[in-house]
Amino acid sequence: MLDTILDSPLSQWLRHDTEATDHIVISSRIRLARNFDGLLFTNRNDTSALEKVHAISRGLLQPLKEADGHQYSNISLEQLSQSERAVLVEKHLMSPALEEKLPYRNLVVSDDASIVIMVNEEDHLRIQSMASGLQLQQAYDHAVQIDKAIEAKHPYAFDERFGYLTACPTNVGTGLRASVMLHLPALTMSGRITRLIRSIIQLGYSVRGLYGEGSESLGAIYQISNQRTMGISEEATIEQLTKIVEGIIAEERKSRQSLLHNDKEGLEDVLWRSYGVLQYARRVNGKEALTKLSDIQLGVDLDILPPWGNDTFNELVSITRPNFLTKYLGNEDLTEADRDSYRAKVIRQKLSK
Amino acid sequence: MLCDHCHKNEATIHMTNIVNNQKTEQHLCGTCATELQQEGKLSPYSSFMNDMWDNSFFTNDFFKNMVYPDNLLKSHQSKRCPQCGITYDEFNRVGRFGCGQCYETFNSEIDPLLQRIQGSSEYEGTVPSRGTNVFKAKYEVKRLRHQLDTAVQAEKFEEAAILRDKIKELEAIIDGGKE
Numbered sequence: 001m002l003d004t005i006l007d008s009p010l011s012q013w014l015r016h017d018t019e020a021t022d023h024i025v026i027s028s029r030i031r032l033a034r035n036f037d038g039l040l041f042t043n044r045n046d047t048s049a050l051e052k053v054h055a056i057s058r059g060l061l062q063p064l065k066e067a068d069g070h071q072y073s074n075i076s077l078e079q080l081s082q083s084e085r086a087v088l089v090e091k092h093l094m095s096p097a098l099e100e101k102l103p104y105r106n107l108v109v110s111d112d113a114s115i116v117i118m119v120n121e122e123d124h125l126r127i128q129s130m131a132s133g134l135q136l137q138q139a140y141d142h143a144v145q146i147d148k149a150i151e152a153k154h155p156y157a158f159d160e161r162f163g164y165l166t167a168c169p170t171n172v173g174t175g176l177r178a179s180v181m182l183h184l185p186a187l188t189m190s191g192r193i194t195r196l197i198r199s200i201i202q203l204g205y206s207v208r209g210l211y212g213e214g215s216e217s218l219g220a221i222y223q224i225s226n227q228r229t230m231g232i233s234e235e236a237t238i239e240q241l242t243k244i245v246e247g248i249i250a251e252e253r254k255s256r257q258s259l260l261h262n263d264k265e266g267l268e269d270v271l272w273r274s275y276g277v278l279q280y281a282r283r284v285n286g287k288e289a290l291t292k293l294s295d296i297q298l299g300v301d302l303d304i305l306p307p308w309g310n311d312t313f314n315e316l317v318s319i320t321r322p323n324f325l326t327k328y329l330g331n332e333d334l335t336e337a338d339r340d341s342y343r344a345k346v347i348r349q350k351l352s353k
Numbered sequence: 354m355l356c357d358h359c360h361k362n363e364a365t366i367h368m369t370n371i372v373n374n375q376k377t378e379q380h381l382c383g384t385c386a387t388e389l390q391q392e393g394k395l396s397p398y399s400s401f402m403n404d405m406w407d408n409s410f411f412t413n414d415f416f417k418n419m420v421y422p423d424n425l426l427k428s429h430q431s432k433r434c435p436q437c438g439i440t441y442d443e444f445n446r447v448g449r450f451g452c453g454q455c456y457e458t459f460n461s462e463i464d465p466l467l468q469r470i471q472g473s474s475e476y477e478g479t480v481p482s483r484g485t486n487v488f489k490a491k492y493e494v495k496r497l498r499h500q501l502d503t504a505v506q507a508e509k510f511e512e513a514a515i516l517r518d519k520i521k522e523l524e525a526i527i528d529g530g531k532e
Binding site (some may be wrong): 157160163167168202228229231233 | 436447448449450453456457458460463467470471473474475476477478479480481484488496499
């Protein structure tokens with residue numbers, strides 16, 4: 001199963017099964033931070049606590065299967081090569097922090113990779129649940145199923161005043177981080193995104209680029225998530241974030257219409273040029289790939305460019321990330337030029353289909 | 354960030370020295386910093402800085418109390434989490450608590466901290482299934498009150514009446530549990 005996760009560009013949960021007319025929402029993600037009662041947090045590097053948590057996590061495969069019917073498996077990070085771990089980071093299946101400290105660190109993953117539990121990271125457990133499109137509630141319900149199954153066997157550190165106790169006080173309380181990944185090309189092109197981001201931040205939500213903290217937004221892909229875990233319930237967090245995202249979707253659609261209205265030919269020119277470049281270029285770097293793939297998806301959504309598969313954008317975004325590309329090609333000694341050349345080739349092949 | 358000296362522990366002491374317009378940075382863990390200082394291997398400037406922050410610098414109690422109110426100094430210095438052994442100062446340096454017990458130990462410091470970073474120090478989330486009935490009831494009441502407010506605002510009075518009755522039932526459980 002590890003092979004399917006490492007080698008397939010898209011996890012099962014990310015495949016769109018609906019015929020959406022635009023592809024603004026890419027995915028929804030829920031994360032619950034949990035620690036076990038009575039054990040020191042991982043930052044204390046206490047071997048007995050690390051060992052106990054590790055052992056608990058290995059015993060979870062059966063109870064989790066009983067909880068949601070999926071097959072679960074355990075991936076020990078020590079057994080993976082560095083490039084395999086890098087792919088997991090790129091696919092958001094583990095955080096770069098987990099990559100640094102290997103002993104006792106592992107992942108518990110469901111067969112469709114919709115549930116990924118990071119073990120012994122900043123908190124004992126980080127339960128992540130993922131769904132395609134805007135489905136925060138579904139992703140949350142799934143996470144709760146898993147959470148309850150674990151809690152029934154191993155009580156969590158919980159305090160009546162502070163809620164679920166976490167290593168960092170920014171997570172204490174619900175321990176819930178809900179986030180939605182969005183593709184917002186028209187808002188980005190028109191420059192309206194800057195003001196929008198400012199107002200989202202003012203509402204107490206965070207906006208980040210494609211790859212986690214501090215990364216710039218490439219390919220007009222943004223991640224919006226809640227910040228507060230105290231003074232707000234899980235239900236309200238999800239409800240509010242869903243409303244905000246619905247608002248952003250409406251804004252993006254409006255921006256698309258006004259781009260079409262203001263200078264349709266100008267927009268067509270930009271999008272066809274990106275299409276042309278990716279159709280014929282011989283070397284494409286990661287940044288250019290993301291920018292132009294984003295243009296093409298916009299063109300497809302607006303019926304300007306010929307249609308491509310529902311998942312092609314997401315798939316190409318994953319494939320063309322440097323680490324995945326390396327793994328995909330099965331060759332770890334690639335120069336930058338090799339990679340750019342392979343990247344261009346993979347995209348050309350997809351576009352010619 | 355790892356310590357520049359032992360490359361094992363997390364660096365907790367960060368020094369920037371500027372000598373003749375040359376900037377150098379050193380990041381050390383507590384143990385290495387103490388060792389290096391005792392061996393006289395730290396730059397003279399940084400050891401001066403250490404003396405400044407060391408409490409022996411403030412030999413005069415009167416002066417010390419003027420600068421730092423006594424209770425502030427003591428509470429931060431002496432309180433140590435009985436389970437994991439960290440102090441609040443250590444937490445301040447790394448930004449992470451060492452165990453669940455820390456929340457109990459430092460609760461008077463955590464309260465204002467949460468107010469500042471989260472805008473609230475009230476927990477409003479779900480309660481684990483092993484929680485007591487009274488405790489669960491308390492949270493359920495909080496939740497229902499929110500719903501009640503919304504129902505009243507939307508002028509859905511029938512729904513509001515049902516919610517009000519539920520809240521009353523739960524309040525009876527809470528009162529019962531307190532006796």
